[in-house]
Amino acid sequence: MTTSSTYWHSRLQQLDQQLVATAHLWRPQPFKLHRPEWCNHYPELTEALLALDERQLASFNHDPAVLLDWIGRYLAQVSSLNLLCRLPERPPAEYLSPDNRFFDGMPGRKRTQIEAFARGIGRVQSPLLEWCGGKGHLGRLLGHSWQQPVTTLEWNSDLCHMGAQQARRFGIYQSFTVVDLLQPGLQLDASGQHAIALHACGELHRTLHRVAIEQNLDALDIVPCCYAFGVEHGYRPRTKGLSLQLSRDDLRLAVTETVTAGQREVISRDREMAWKLGFVELRKQVSGDDQYRSMKPVPKAWLQRSYSEFCHTLAEREQLQLPVQTQWAEAEALGWQRYGEVMRLSLLRNCFRRAIELWLVLDLACDLESHGYHVELGTFCDRSVTPRNIMLSARKKEARSEIRNTD
Numbered sequence: 349m350t351t352s353s354t355y356w357h358s359r360l361q362q363l364d365q366q367l368v369a370t371a372h373l374w375r376p377q378p379f380k381l382h383r384p385e386w387c388n389h390y391p392e393l394t395e396a397l398l399a400l401d402e403r404q405l406a407s408f409n410h411d412p413a414v415l416l417d418w419i420g421r422y423l424a425q426v427s428s429l430n431l432l433c434r435l436p437e438r439p440p441a442e443y444l445s446p447d448n449r450f451f452d453g454m455p456g457r458k459r460t461q462i463e464a465f466a467r468g469i470g471r472v473q474s475p476l477l478e479w480c481g482g483k484g485h486l487g488r489l490l491g492h493s494w495q496q497p498v499t500t501l502e503w504n505s506d507l508c509h510m511g512a513q514q515a516r517r518f519g520i521y522q523s524f525t526v527v528d529l530l531q532p533g534l535q536l537d538a539s540g541q542h543a544i545a546l547h548a549c550g551e552l553h554r555t556l557h558r559v560a561i562e563q564n565l566d567a568l569d570i571v572p573c574c575y576a577f578g579v580e581h582g583y584r585p586r587t588k589g590l591s592l593q594l595s596r597d598d599l600r601l602a603v604t605e606t607v608t609a610g611q612r613e614v615i616s617r618d619r620e621m622a623w624k625l626g627f628v629e630l631r632k633q634v635s636g637d638d639q640y641r642s643m644k645p646v647p648k649a650w651l652q653r654s655y656s657e658f659c660h661t662l663a664e665r666e667q668l669q670l671p672v673q674t675q676w677a678e679a680e681a682l683g684w685q686r687y688g689e690v691m692r693l694s695l696l697r698n699c700f701r702r703a704i705e706l707w708l709v710l711d712l713a714c715d716l717e718s719h720g721y722h723v724e725l726g727t728f729c730d731r732s733v734t735p736r737n738i739m740l741s742a743r744k745k746e747a748r749s750e751i752r753n754t755d
Contacts, residue, residue: 356723357587360710363432364590367703370425374700375598378693379625380640386696393422397692408695412605412702412731419699426699433702438468438726438739443493450492450518454485460733462486465546465571468728468739472496474566477538479545479556480529484511484522486546491520498522499541501529529555530578542567547736550599551578557586557712560742561719568716568742571728575599575708583708586715592707601697602705605735618687619651625690626683627659631668655680709738716742 367374376384387394400408408415420427443466451459462485472494478487481500488511491498498515500522502508508524515522527534530551536559543565545556553572560568575583576599583594624646632638643666650658656676663670713723721742728739 356710356717356725357714359432360587360590360707360714363429363703363707363710364592366425366429366432367700367707368591370429370700371592373423373425374601374697374704376697377597378690378697379621382638384693387693390422393419393696394693396422397695398689400692400695405691405695409691409698412698415695416699419696423696426696429700429703433706435706435738436726438724438728438741440467441470443467443490446489446492446518450489453514457733458485461729462489462546464729464733465544465569465739466490466493468726469544469569469741472542472567474540474542475499477501477541477543477565479543480548480552482507482511484508484515484524486544488515488518488520488522490544491522492518496542500524501527501536503528534559536563538563538565540564540566543569545570547571547573547734549574549577554578554712557716560721561716564744566744568721568740570712570740571736571738572709572712572740573603573736575602575705585711587711587718590711594704594708598704599708602701602708603736604698605701605731616648616651620646621690622683622687623651623655623658623680624683625686626655626679627662629682629686630659630663630670630674630679631666634668634670655683705738709740713740713742716740720745 373386376386378384383394408418416426416430420430445463454462465486466489469490472490474496476487476490476496476498478484478498478500481487481502482504484498484500484502487498487500490496498520500508500511502511502524503526505526508526511522512524514520515524534555538559543556543560545553548556548570550573553570556568556570559565576596579596579599581596583599585592624643628640631641643662646662650661653661654676656674659670659674659676659679709725713725717723722745724741726739726741727737729737731737
């Protein structure tokens with residue numbers, strides 16, 4: 349998709365205005381509030397959400413498009429925001445795909461993701477710089493396809509060692525550098541390279557964005573992930589003139605959608621939420637204080653205990669004395685009841701996940717444009733492969749001109 353230099357900036361400004369105008373809908377967290385304030389303003393929607401059966405709830409959690417269409421019947425703001433969030437699919441490009449031996453030891457979903465990435469970025473004409481690359485699967489595939497040398501940067505020395513063995517096995521010119529990419533004062537010689545990063549978390553992809561600008565990279569292809577990583581308080585936009593201010597909790601909302609979790613992980617997650625909510629109700633009864641108080645993460649081992657043991661352990665950590673005569677079956681049932689309400693009321697909040705994610709990616713895209721890059725955005729795979737499927741592709745305009753002149 350070819351775009352003008354003002355196209356993405358216009359999209360960002362529109363998205364910024366709409367997210368600010370609808371913050372009262374997506375910012376309140378039903379987990380922390382018995383009823384968010386918007387429930388009072390939209391009683392018909394609230395009643396409809398709470399009346400959803402388990403099949404409908406599962407359907408809406410599985411298919412965001414169906415959810416957006418349903419809630420859009422109650423709130424026009426959701427429909428208009430959904431239109432603004434649509435992105436084109438990245439046009440698939442040919443690349444030299446190796447035989448199956450090349451993918452030995454690689455999980456099937458990971459293989460699907462890196463092959464989709466390889467098709468999405470198109471032709472590679474510069475040495476590759478693989479950012480936080482693990483064993484270097486992506487860099488190795490692209491190095492093989494385009495006969496370009498690869499430098500893989502990764503902090504885990506064991507992964508670097510295993511990746512280097514694989515590169516030698518297949519005759520790929522791929523070097524590995526053990527480096528902490530988040531270290532203060534990071535110094536790299538990356539000028540003229542083509543950087544790639546698949547699911548680089550938070551500050552890692554933001555650091556690559558900064559390095560690309562500072563060191564004049566020829567090309568950059570990023571699939572961002574985990575936007576809250578590395579943000580202590582609030583996100584600092586790169587683009588001037590934006591009004592939206594995002595907290596760390598807001599950033600977490602952008603990545604709460606999961607489609608790859610196994611059944612055991614889902615069961616554990618649901619139990620943890622329900623048990624925590626039950627504990628919150630117990631705490632309110634004991635303290636008489638309805639104000640939500642945050643709690644530290646709960647060790648997974650605690651979820652293997654009985655509910656009463658879970659609550660007593662958590663109460664000890666929270667310095668709370670629980671009533672001796674607590675009816676534990678009723679207390680747990682109340683937690684599961686609250687869990688059902690939270691899951692249903694959170695559906696409205698979930699409608700804004702993609703908008704916040706796109707706002708964050710557009711912020712990076714517009715900053716790259718202001719520093720002389722041509723930028724394209726699009727989805728590189730279906731959300732069933734990964735919900736983090738937005739690819740940001742940037743090419744230095746001087747480099748693009750040189751390519752055209754030599755063709």
